[in-house]
Amino acid sequence: MAGGLELKTPFGTIYSTNITPDPKTGIGKYSFEQFDRAMRKGVAADGHNLYPAMPYPSYAKMTKDDMQALFAYLNAGVAPVVQPNRASDMKFPFNMRWGLGLWNAVFLDDKPFQPDTKKSAEFNRGAYIAQGLGHCGSCHTPRGMAFQEKTMGHLGGNGDKYLAGFTFDAWHAVNLRSLWTPADIVSLLKTGRSQYGTAAGSMTEVITHSTQHFTDGDLAALAAYLHALPTDDKNRVARKQAPAPVAATDKAMYNSRGGLGYVQFCATCHRRDGRGVGEIFPTLAGNDSVQSKDPTTVIHIALSGWQSAVTQTSPRSFGMPSYATLSDNELSEILTFVRTQWGNRGEPVTPKQIAKVREELKLQQLAGSDTKTPRFAALLKEQNAPQLVQGMRLMTETRQLLPKHVGNDINCSSCHLNGGTVAKGSPFLGVSAFFPAEAPRAGRVINLAERINGCFKRSMNGSPLPLEGVEMKAMVAYMDWMKGEYRPGDKVPGRGVAMIDRSIVPNPENGKKIYSEHCAVCHGANGEGIADANKTPVFPPLWGDRSFNIGAGMARTYTAAGFVKANMVMGHGQKFPLGQGNLSDQEAVDVAEYFSHMPRPDFPEKVKDWPKGGKPKDARY
Structure with a gap:
């Protein structure tokens, strides 16, 4: 204070x-x-x-x-x-x-609150909170030329404008009048989230420092009041439940620049159906802020990132990185996709609108600065675009598209983040330039297709693809496209994972603690991963029958530690592209030792590995 x-x-x-x-x-x-x-x-x-x-x-x-x-x-x-x-x-x-x-x-009207004698005590209690101590109108009521709130309550000449929404400081405070059911309003004010999305911007502070501490009676009263306010929006009906998912068409998602941009930069957390991930990452489908007539808030979040409210019921905050490094054109394409898919009724977003908010946030110097990350959207301009898009999809939806060859709940992108486009997230950038190559584990020279099949057998605990099959050719073509201008012998920035000092002695007990505090929320308390309502895997299991086998590189302590160090804990902060990298080297080694040595499937072909010697000290066999 x-x-x-x-x-x-x-x-x-x-x-x-x-x-x-x-x-x-x-x-x-x-x-x-x-x-x-x-x-x-x-x-x-x-x-x-x-x-x-x-x-x-x-x-x-x-x-x-x-x-x-x-x-x-x-x-x-x-x-x-x-x-x-x-x-x-x-x-x-x-x-x-x-x-x-x-x-x-x-x-200024300094008269104390006067209850409406025609309304219930609960309604009046809610009105008193909203109009008085809660001062909800400070953000949500339109303002006049002198920056005065056009009305201080729902009665009187401008009463219909009370809490009708207002845009200021690059945020759009939504229209609160009859927005959701009372139960959904209570949920947002108490936890920072509801089935329609999560709080953002200064509203997270309101919830963290104020509304989560309201009594249940006051929350119910405030919600009843907001729910009872009439609206002139004929399309607005206080919904009892989130609308049924409406799938984005393949044409919209895989044959448009906006759809491909969404798949690359957003789908990891918000999923391809736009439904988000439970209590972690918010839904975009049916989200009122996302599809609001004024797109300022969704543009602001895309440019500056997002952090969830911290509440008693949700003590851990989750974050989204800033995407200010994407150009105005790219962001307009992605946000237009988001605002018009899954049943959303938002209007397209223009590059001019992005530029306006970027200027208000003083982020214009970042525009287009991320030039090294290959863009999925660029696949469309290639002559073999259908094949390349298929290859990308096989890398990011491996389990779904190749169920006969994947024996667990892992996709290629589980280890090669965002389809192999993330630096130090085992990227594919430049990789195909180095094949054929001597493979110490195989003890011979192998080509790229053989290396891919190694992942099918080990990381995905499955069976290899036919080397001349359509799927393998698509995956190789995609990786050849990802090669870019690199040639054999070139140094590729961000290749592999983070470097870890292999002299660090692991402490698995500390790793168990770190796993419980940071990893279990996405990978399950028992390493089982988490799935959506349809039991489709969302984040991969780290041990057990549905995880990678002991022959996988991720089953080795220091390889796993390098990946964790560079890319986890996801959603912890606001670093581009996934908000990663907040553990020390020691902590990364500790947690990697813990989960890599938990029970997992055997790999019968392990007896053939390293026939010429040189087996790493952290190999599981």
């Missing part, structure tokens, strides 16, 4: 003030009357006017009892902090505070 929070406005920057009970820099010398005047009229103890970024027009609706309780809490329940207030940095003439007196005379 010591202040200093930066609040940006169209007129300049304001910094929140110290409201701890420190007598010199805080409000320790305020009388209740002075506090009440500041809260209701926006006038500080020394008589200067406060900027309405402090929502006194909403706090004015508080009852006297609640105002006294709040005053008592700030004086007795908050520790005093000595921290001088930071001066505001407002543009002329808004730095002249006398003008705020005129603003108050025109726009």
